Amino acid sequence: MGDWTAEAVRRVKDDQGAVHRLFPVAAREGGPGARRALLRHVDAATVVALYRNGDAGERLAVLDALADLDLGDAGLPLVEDALRTNDARLVAAALGPYGARTLDDHAYRQGVLKCVFMSIPLDGIAGLDERSDAELARMLTAYADERRAAGRPVPRDVLERI
Known part of the structure; x- marks a missing residue:
């Protein structure tokens, strides 16, 4: 942990409110991992607030850290929010280990299908082997059939799942 990150963590431990000033600049000042280090020292309500008030990079940092917190x-509404965006980075992060563990079957399947529509590689989706079921295969098959009917190629990773 670098000097800036260590000092920022100390400040957050002393006063959780300090994270609202430090989190936005953490990636620039502390480098990779600084935001995650700060998130480990705040409560769930603060994590939610950081996500809600953050820019795309800050939201991505929160989503990426959810599995470690x-x-x-409490993080499920954040995952659901990210799945409603059109930012491929946020959608992919929403289907990380935390999302794979907390989303119900329907929401998880819909997230996988959104990844397909957004050309997000399926191999980056956490828990896909464990969570794949007949309904997801049916959804992917219907997608592939529509692509074929339109004379469009079907992504290889979709073909591997049906």
Whole structure:
């Protein structure tokens, strides 16, 4: 942990409110991993606020860290929000380990299908082997059939799943 990050973590431990000033500049000042280090020292409500008030990079940092934080289901609305965006980075991060663990079957399947529509590689989706089921295969098959009917290619990773 670099000097800036260590000092920022110390400040957040002393006063959780300091994270609202430090989190936005953490990537620039502390480098990779600084935001994750700060998130480990705040409560669930603060994590949610950082996501809600953050830019795309800050939201991505929160989503990427969710699996390492002890939030219970408090992070689920963040994952659901990210899945409603058109930012491929946020959608992919929403289907990381935390999303794979907390999304219900329907929401998870819809997230996978959104990844397909957004050309996000399926091999980056956490838990896909474990969470694949007949309904997801049916959805992917229907997608592939529509692509073929339109004379369009079907992505290889979709073909591997049906």
